[in-house]
Amino acid sequence: MDNAEKIIEMIREKEMKPKARWRFTIKDSLSWAAFIIAVLFGALAFSVILFAIQQSDFSLIAHLSHSIFELMLGLIPLIWIIFLVVFLVIAIFSIKNSRKGYKFTSLSLAGFCTALSILLGTLFFISGGARWLENTFATKVRQYESIEEKKTKVWTIPEDGYLSGIILSVGDTTFKMEDFNGKSWTVEFSEADIVPSISIVDGEKIKMTGNMTSGDTFKADKILPWGGFQHRYHGGRDK
Amino acid sequence: MIITLESCKDIPDNELVRLSLENLDYFSCLYQRYEPEIIRYIQRISGIDPDESQDILQESFIKIWRNLNEYDASLKLSSWIYRVVHNETISYIRKKKSYGKDNTSNIELFKNIIMEEPESFEAYEDKINNTLGIIDHIPFKFKEVLVLKFLEKKSYEEISDILRIPKGTVAIRINRAKKLFREMTEGIIS
Numbered sequence: 552m553d554n555a556e557k558i559i560e561m562i563r564e565k566e567m568k569p570k571a572r573w574r575f576t577i578k579d580s581l582s583w584a585a586f587i588i589a590v591l592f593g594a595l596a597f598s599v600i601l602f603a604i605q606q607s608d609f610s611l612i613a614h615l616s617h618s619i620f621e622l623m624l625g626l627i628p629l630i631w632i633i634f635l636v637v638f639l640v641i642a643i644f645s646i647k648n649s650r651k652g653y654k655f656t657s658l659s660l661a662g663f664c665t666a667l668s669i670l671l672g673t674l675f676f677i678s679g680g681a682r683w684l685e686n687t688f689a690t691k692v693r694q695y696e697s698i699e700e701k702k703t704k705v706w707t708i709p710e711d712g713y714l715s716g717i718i719l720s721v722g723d724t725t726f727k728m729e730d731f732n733g734k735s736w737t738v739e740f741s742e743a744d745i746v747p748s749i750s751i752v753d754g755e756k757i758k759m760t761g762n763m764t765s766g767d768t769f770k771a772d773k774i775l776p777w778g779g780f781q782h783r784y785h786g787g788r789d790k
Numbered sequence: 791m792i793i794t795l796e797s798c799k800d801i802p803d804n805e806l807v808r809l810s811l812e813n814l815d816y817f818s819c820l821y822q823r824y825e826p827e828i829i830r831y832i833q834r835i836s837g838i839d840p841d842e843s844q845d846i847l848q849e850s851f852i853k854i855w856r857n858l859n860e861y862d863a864s865l866k867l868s869s870w871i872y873r874v875v876h877n878e879t880i881s882y883i884r885k886k887k888s889y890g891k892d893n894t895s896n897i898e899l900f901k902n903i904i905m906e907e908p909e910s911f912e913a914y915e916d917k918i919n920n921t922l923g924i925i926d927h928i929p930f931k932f933k934e935v936l937v938l939k940f941l942e943k944k945s946y947e948e949i950s951d952i953l954r955i956p957k958g959t960v961a962i963r964i965n966r967a968k969k970l971f972r973e974m975t976e977g978i979i980s
Contacts (some may be wrong), residue, residue, distance in 0.1 A: 554825065554844065555818040558851055562814060567852065569811060650862060653954035728808040 646704030932967035
């Protein structure tokens with residue numbers, strides 16, 4: 552009996568059947584599904600990173616009295632950057648394991664997946680989805696400190712010259728406001744540099760730099776809108 | 791009933807796969823068609839003896855049969871078979887934790903890569919046979935591309951399909967492997 556006969560005999564004896572085609576199709580489809588899901592999640596993470604950048608005040612770094620490291624920790628959306636990297640790795644791994652995935656280098660796949668996540672993430676950010684996602688995440692995950700909360704923390708250090716809140720009433724040279732911790736303040740703004748995009752009117756959310764002159768009075772040097780690069784901010788996290 | 795190699799010699803590979811799925815006897819044609827070159831390939835990359843190579847070949851063809859529906863007709867069947875055999879051989883070597891002692895493939899490689907004039911090889915043969923063991927120290931990932939390119943005469947595309955690596959990586963590996971091979975064998979011909 553030659554080797555070909557032996558092997559056919561063995562297959563017959565052990566009743567070995569070829570695995571069904573659908574099993575391989577499903578395996579390949581799962582790789583592609585994992586790739587698509589990972590790219591979409593990566594895109595969501597990227598959109599929140601964009602949102603965080605929009606909401607950040609990088610100008611603070613230049614003149615904040617406490618450490619730059621501490622401030623950077625407060626501003627950089629580390630958790631979302633980690634999410635983005637993890638999902639990109641999953642996307643690359645998934646496509647590499649698809650039937651033809653080996654034809655591409657890891658570098659070209661990394662570039663492709665990143666570009667796709669950036670494109671979709673930017674579209675999601677422009678549509679306003681990033682704010683909603685970040686807000687939902689902050690509401691559902693107790694341990695997560697939202698971008699809004701981090702920002703509030705950074706802008707509620709009156710002893711260092713940083714104060715933020717909502718204007719309650721406006722006088723000639725002063726206005727009353729309540730900071731985000733619920734404390735009332737009287738703010739002297741006659742010599743303040745007011746960014747043209749905001750109005751000192753009731754209900755306006757603002758942030759400012761200046762000096763704390765007593766326990767509940769503050770002299771503003773510069774008044775800015777609460778929202779980062781935006782002209783006005785009327786949304787934010789509902790508490 | 792075994793179908794002889796002679797009777798299926800005009801049937802193309804893809805058709806033979808389809809026929810094998812319908813009738814197991816046709817699978818013997820595939821086996822017979824590829825047996826000689828696959829046995830030689832196993833020995834070239836692993837250096838193991840013919841009996842062990844035959845065992846690997848059988849195990850590989852059982853796997854090929856079990857996964858025959860996975861075969862993608864856009865690939866050359868030979869590339870897919872080489873891939874399965876390659877993986878099976880690596881598993882075998884890992885289990886055994888050593889390569890075989892057969893230097894035949896090293897000598898062939900030496901002939902194909904180093905010697906610009908193959909006929910002058912005869913003059914060096916004794917010297918080469920005594921020292922070729924050093925080539926076993928060449929990392930496996932380099933040796934496998936050298937064997938596929940210079941001994942099995944596979945194209946970059948085929949090597950890419952067999953080893954499941956991008957074509958660019960195949961080219962880089964072959965260049966590095968050739969350089970390393972020349973460095974390691976420099977002393978032999980000087």
